Amino acid sequence: MTGEPQVFLEGRPLATIGNYQGLEWSDRLAGGCWEASWDMRVKRNWHHPFTRRGARVELRLGPVRVWAGVLAEPDRDSWRVTARGYSRAAEEYPALN
8 A cells, every 4th residue: 555644533534623734653663653743734722522632543544554542732832743652652551571
């Protein structure tokens, strides 16, 4: 598959909620989702129930999920949005051997 992944919030395409651009995403090792960010083109202080800290974020390329994580609190002035990948979030939990 080729092309740009699409952002989904809580299972819904972000494009149906608001316009966005500048999607960047990274991972660590194979399948280790690290961080994703994009700019939303909405009015200052705009709000939608899915644009809250902790919302589930997925990047999908066609039917395939290529990245997954949780939304950080958006900057509601600039609407630069960042999400932490599940791999990054897992670093907060100690593992027992």
